[in-house]
Amino acid sequence: MEQEQKWVREIVRHGSKKAANALVHAYYDDIYAFVYRQVGNREDALDLTQECFFAAFRSIASYDAKKAGVRTWLYHIASHKVIDLRRRSKVQYLPMEGEELPDERDFAEEVVKHMRNQQMLRQAEELVCAMEPQVQEVFRLRVYGEYPFPEIAALLGQPESKIKAQYYRMAAKIRKELGND
Secondary structure, three states, X not given: OHXXXXXXXXXXXXXXXXXXXXXXXXXXXXXXXXXXXXXXXXXXXXXXXHHHHHHHHHOHHXXXXXXXXXXXXXXXXXXXXXXXXXXXXXXXXXOOOOOOOOOOOOHXXXXXXXXXXXXXXXXXXXXXXXXXXXXXXXXXXXXXXXXXXXXXXXXXXOOHHHHHHHHHHHHHHHHHHHOOO
C-alpha cells in the first residue's frame, strides 16, 4: 500500500514514467483477468485493460487514497470500461425498484460455482448489461472482483445497506430469469 502511494505521488508530482511502469506492472494481470472474465474475449480484454490504465493516468491527480486503494480504484475504472463496452451494444435498462429481497444465499458464490457453465454466465451477463450502470458496477465488483459489500459501498459512496439491496434484487431478478429460484 505504501509503495503504491509512493508511485502515485511520483506520477502526479514528477510525471515519473518509472513509477507509472511500476504501477502498470503491479496491477496489469489483475485488471486484465477481471476484465477478461467479463468480456470473454482476449482482444476486448486487452483493449479495455489498456483503456483502464490510460483513464487512470489521465485522472490520477484526482485519486483519493482515503476512498480506496489503487487496486480497488483500478477495478472501479475497469468496471466502468466494461459497462461502457456493453452500453455501446445495448442501452435498455431494467427497473430495480419494488422487488423483494431474496434469501441470504450469496449470488456471487453461485455464479463462481457455475462459471464453467458458460451459457448461464452469458445469459446472466446479458441480463446484467440491461440494468443501470451502478447496479452493473455492484455486480461486477462483487462477482468478478470478489469485493466485500463494505468496500463496494465505500468505493461508490453509498450506504452498505443500499448496495446489498441493489445486489440482492439484481440476483433475484437473474435467478428468476434463468429459472434458478
